Amino acid sequence: MSDSFLSLIPPILALGLVVLSRKVLLSLSIGIISGAALLNGFEPLPSLGMLYEIVTGIFVSDGGVNTGNVFILCFLIVLGMTAAIISTCGGSRSFAEWAAHRFATRRGTLSFPALLGVILFIDDYFNALVVGNVSRPVTDRHGISRAKLAYTVDSTSAPICILMPISSWGAYIISVFAGMATVSGFAGAGGLEAFLRTVPVNYYALIALLMVGCVVFFGLDVGPMRTHEKRALSGRGLTDPAKGTAADGTGDEPVNPAGRIRDLVLPIAALVIATVTAMIVTGARASSEVTPLSVLESTDVPTSLLCGGLVGWIVALLLARRRGTGNAALGRGLWSGVRSMMPAIWILLFAWTIIEVIDQLGTGEYLAGLVSGRIDTALIPLLIFLIAGFMSLSTGTSWGTFGIMLPIAADIAASTDPGLMFPVLGAVLAGAIWGDHCSPISDTTIMSSAGAQAHHIDHVVTQLPYALIIAGVSAIGYLALGLTGSGSIGLLVALAFFAAAVVVLRRLSRDTRTPAGEPSEAA
Structure with a gap:
């Protein structure tokens, strides 16, 4: 069915229903059922059989446990329990009280997760959660909505990871580039060099990070x-009361008054150190030649996350x-932590199924085939960006988009x-991140919703305007790149339009900004 527009119906149906109904699981269910029906000629029993195989495949693969998926789910549960224990023993309260004296304004408070997101660039899952x-007790204390925290987390995690060669994303992309060395016009550039040459033309990722800075500094709402x-x-309320209170692993559980800041810092530090250590160990074991890049390319992220967790x-x-x-108190906290992660787990299971x-x-x-026809050379970067974005949006996977679109884009560039x-390779990476930011089925x-404990659909719809604005200025930049043949000119044009957009956004968001330097009402 890859040669038919019918393959677009299930993802478009699911995405449309998510936006219209705001009911994520129901919308994903309809997308899953419609896709299974199309694949099986609308025969009920074969469709149910296929869905059964897909769901069981999430947990069992090749006759054994699908450790990648199972370990990610276990890590979510462990992380929820850890956060709940930290809160129960008073670590979160102590950290929030300490931070309240260091971050006197909402601007300063929101800069904390933004900077932390840039620093923890090793992996997007690890970063987001x-x-x-870590930031939620601080932002809650200063009355910053969970939706804004989720936006800050999401819009720093993937963009910074895709710009850094020393990250799980960078290692994967470098490995893909290394396998494309025989493509005409690519010869002579190794995987690392190719990756570094795409960074200046990855307009979406660069401008997304700038947008986070502007949202923090100017209060763009x-x-x-x-x-x-x-x-x-x-x-x-920090979340929409109509949707109920987003569970945060604490509820109304009693908090130990003897808690200290180190009760939060030490578990998080242990998690970070253990996760990075496990990534190095698993990567080194799987590499035939142990180098920094080969280790990152071969690392087992789910196993490392669970070990660190x-x-x-x-x-x-x-x-x-x-x-x-x-x-x-510990028992209640542990159970509360498990419950806090169940919404994210259910959404993730449904997302894996529809993917x-x-x-x-x-x-x-099918989407990739749309770019294989006769295309004006000047429009190639723009069209590649748009196709990669829509593919990532509809499939919910950036990495899958990389695997499909990077070789196709290289062949198109080589022949034109x-x-x-x-x-054009940078345009693929940029488009994939854009679609990832817009997609409710993106892991x-x-x-990011789980880490910020925001309602998932609220995070999706609040991040969407920013993502579309960044995509718009990026598209203009890629058009300028195609017309001039210069990546630098394209970036300058994109930045100019971005600056104009920020000026307009500042005027639109004046009524929600607190004066610079003044504490928020909630503080």
Whole structure:
């Protein structure tokens, strides 16, 4: 079905229903069922059989446990329990009280997760979950909506990871580039060199990071984000009360008054150190030649995350017992932590299912085939960016988009204008991140919602206007690149339009900004 527009129906149906109904699981279910029906000629029993195989494949693969998926789910549960224990023993409260004296304004408070997101560039899952959990007590204290925290987390995690060669994303992309060395116009450039040459033309990732800085510094609240921030500023809730309170692993559980800042810092530090160590060890074991890049390319991220999560959990438990936290309080905290992660787990399971259905439909191949016809050379970077963006949006996977679109884009550039080789590869990477930011079935979007403990659909719809604005100025930049043949000119044009957009956004968001240097109402 990869040669038919019918392969677009399930993802478009799911995405449209998510936006219209705001019910993520229901919308994903309809997309999954419609896709299975198309694949099986609308025969009920074969469709059910296929769905059963897909769901069981999430947990069991090749006759054994699908450790990649299972370990990610276990890590989410362990992280939820760790956050709950830290809160129960008073670590989160102590850290929030300490930070309240260091971050006197909402601007300063929001700069904390933004900077932390840039620093923790090793992996997007790791980044989103850790930054969200560490920052949430601080941003809650200053009345910053959970939707804005989720935006800050999501819009720094993937963009910084895709710009850094020393990250799980960078290692994967470098490995893909290394396998394309025989493509005309690509010869002579190794995987690392090719990656570095795409960084200046990855307009979306660069401008997304700039947008986060502008949102923090200027207080840019537009579209649905303005509603969430107004509600938070007025003290009517950090999340939408109509959707219920987003679980944060604490609830109304008693907090140990003897808690200290190190009760939060030490478990998180242990998690970070153990995760990075496990990534190095698993990567070195799987590499035939141990080099920094080969280690990152071969690292087992799910296993590393779970190992790090367990170490952080154990440290949190030991500290809680040292503070005299009782078994009953710990038990309630652990169960509360498990419950806090269940919404994210359900969404992730449904997202994995629809991604598999979409893969069998051949949606990605169909979209990729649209760029293989007669294309004006000047439009190639722009069209590649748009196709990669829509593919990532509809399939929910940046990495899948990389695997499909990078070789196709290289072949198109080689057969039309080899000088456009690295600009079009950068356009693929940029488009994939854009679609990832817009997609409710993207795993990184789901992880960001989980880390910030925001309602998932609220995160999606509040991030969407920013993502579309960045995509718009990036598209103009790629058009300028195609017309001039210069990546630098394209970037300058994109930055000029971005600056103009920021000026307009500042005027639109004046009514939700607190004066510079003044504390927020919630503080």
